[in-house]
Amino acid sequence: MYEFAVTPAITQLRRPGVMITAVEPSSLGAELGLEPNDRIVRVNGHLVRDYLDFRFQTAGETELTLLVKKANGETWEIEVERDETEDFGLTFEQIIPRQCANDCIFCFCKGNPKTARPSLFVRDEDIRLSFLYGNYTTLTSVTQEELNRIVRQRLSPQYVSIHATDLKTRAYLLGVSEKRADISDKLKFLLDNNIEIHAQIVLCPKINDGEILQKTLLDLAELYPKIISVAVVPVALTRYNTDERLTRVTPEFCRTVIKQVGKLQKEFRRRFGKTFAFLADEIYIKGGVKIPSRRHYGNYPQIEDGVGMIRTFLDSFKRFLSKLEKGNLNGVESIVPKSVRGSAMQAFANGSISEMSFVQSEVYPKRLRGTILTGEMFAPILAEQIKNLNCLIGSRLEVIAVPNTYFGGDVAVAGLLTGQDFVAFRNKVKGDFVIIPQHTIKSDEPIFLDGMTFDELCSNFKVPVYPLDLKGFIKFILNFGKSNESHSFRRKKIIP
Numbered sequence: 275m276y277e278f279a280v281t282p283a284i285t286q287l288r289r290p291g292v293m294i295t296a297v298e299p300s301s302l303g304a305e306l307g308l309e310p311n312d313r314i315v316r317v318n319g320h321l322v323r324d325y326l327d328f329r330f331q332t333a334g335e336t337e338l339t340l341l342v343k344k345a346n347g348e349t350w351e352i353e354v355e356r357d358e359t360e361d362f363g364l365t366f367e368q369i370i371p372r373q374c375a376n377d378c379i380f381c382f383c384k385g386n387p388k389t390a391r392p393s394l395f396v397r398d399e400d401i402r403l404s405f406l407y408g409n410y411t412t413l414t415s416v417t418q419e420e421l422n423r424i425v426r427q428r429l430s431p432q433y434v435s436i437h438a439t440d441l442k443t444r445a446y447l448l449g450v451s452e453k454r455a456d457i458s459d460k461l462k463f464l465l466d467n468n469i470e471i472h473a474q475i476v477l478c479p480k481i482n483d484g485e486i487l488q489k490t491l492l493d494l495a496e497l498y499p500k501i502i503s504v505a506v507v508p509v510a511l512t513r514y515n516t517d518e519r520l521t522r523v524t525p526e527f528c529r530t531v532i533k534q535v536g537k538l539q540k541e542f543r544r545r546f547g548k549t550f551a552f553l554a555d556e557i558y559i560k561g562g563v564k565i566p567s568r569r570h571y572g573n574y575p576q577i578e579d580g581v582g583m584i585r586t587f588l589d590s591f592k593r594f595l596s597k598l599e600k601g602n603l604n605g606v607e608s609i610v611p612k613s614v615r616g617s618a619m620q621a622f623a624n625g626s627i628s629e630m631s632f633v634q635s636e637v638y639p640k641r642l643r644g645t646i647l648t649g650e651m652f653a654p655i656l657a658e659q660i661k662n663l664n665c666l667i668g669s670r671l672e673v674i675a676v677p678n679t680y681f682g683g684d685v686a687v688a689g690l691l692t693g694q695d696f697v698a699f700r701n702k703v704k705g706d707f708v709i710i711p712q713h714t715i716k717s718d719e720p721i722f723l724d725g726m727t728f729d730e731l732c733s734n735f736k737v738p739v740y741p742l743d744l745k746g747f748i749k750f751i752l753n754f755g756k757s758n759e760s761h762s763f764r765r766k767k768i769i770p
């Protein structure tokens with residue numbers, strides 16, 4: 275959901291230029307007298323709208339003229355010469371996202387409880403956020419100027435929600451006219467200008483499945499390799515989605531889709547040497563079908579969309595157990611591939627695993643007892659791996675599947691669990707600590723989707739709570755053998 279990127283939309287007004295939020299001491303920016311709250315309005319005469327513009331206008335330039343609106347109201351013109359690689363040492367305000375003009379029948383905003391915090395109702399549709407964070411856009415309201423900007427500034431790849439190449443179906447899903455839904459010219463413009471595109475299909479039973487899905491995947495495959503990959507993700511309905519045009523995704527539906535797309539995947543692998551069209555992990559789990567192998571996913575082009583996350587988890591955990599068993603932790607840090615270390619996973623990172631010495635399994639005391647709370651979908655997969663870990667090191671870790679009562683419906687992914695969902699399970703906790711999925715907490719602020727703060731959550735538990743990703747978990751386990759005081763946790767509050 276990339277909330278960190280949309281929050282400012284409701285807290286800031288648009289003003290010219292881009293605001294500086296921090297200046298590194300002794301940097302070029304500090305030397306020039308730039309300060310937080312100053313706004314850089316032009317670079318070499320070109321208007322600057324956001325930090326992408328600033329980066330683009332300054333890249334490779336050694337002689338620069340900056341027009342700066344100082345926080346005290348003064349206007350400065352700064353001429354500066356610098357080495358090509360010299361950094362200004364500036365941090366800028368977040369991008370204020372552009373809003374979408376669609377009315378998708380499955381829009382996540384319609385699935386929010388009325389009391390959800392305002393930022394969850396922001397409908398971002400922004401080509402900049404697509405480039406920076408992999409947010410999907412529909413391109414329905416993107417202007418020619420924005421398309422030109424993508425090409426000029428090489429904001430590639432872009433992530434585009436296609437949903438269906440059948441125009442009538444696409445318009446129906448997006449809740450707009452066919453004219454507006456038709457993005458064929460825009461897509462052509464981007465592809466002709468060598469902008470790469472990752473496509474997404476939100477699969478809605480009885481609307482864009484079956485023949486429509488077949489046609490969409492085959493049409494998109496005609497545009498390979500400029501369209502690099504397609505992710506097919508199932509529509510997720512909370513208990514607040516009451517639109518009767520929508521049908522819930524069932525295990526049987528998932529098995530049908532796996533069978534249908536499986537045939538196409540085979541064909542694509544024969545034609546392109548790549549799977550090209552991927553199904554979300556959720557479809558395999560719900561359908562009770564084995565997660566495909568590592569080879570199926572290639573370089574995991576759609577992992578942030580929930581495609582291949584389970585495979586990387588299983589493979590990483592297996593490697594971790596194997597290293598643990600052999601007593602060789604060299605390179606243990608690389609167990610979690612870079613591709614799955616998104617910004618959210620870095621939020622509480624601290625130190626380097628590779629610096630840690632291995633702790634012999636016999637010194638892992640039975641005191642490593644704790645509870646891991648996670649989503650209903652992931653719990654059985656995690657429980658199996660934790661069972662292996664318990665056998666290996668004698669720990670007593672237990673996995674508990676937490677239902678999502680906040681959103682309800684068929685929402686069962688770990689990432690959408692809220693503070694109140696965890697708190698409802700506080701009496702089931704066993705052992706000396708609780709681990710929760712790190713990505714249930716906002717990446718730039720210690721707060722859950724329901725608005726509960728991390729401190730509030732902790733005050734409800736009698737034992738410490740640790741929000742961890744896999745890398746953090748591995749580190750936690752290794753450190754635990756070293757001392758009781760080894761909890762590798764650092765909480766950083768960015769927004770007061």
Ligand code: SF4
Pocket residue numbers: 374375376377378380381382383396397398399412448
């Ligand atoms: S594009 Fe559709 S799903 Fe996305 S925010 Fe807009 S209405 Fe919602």
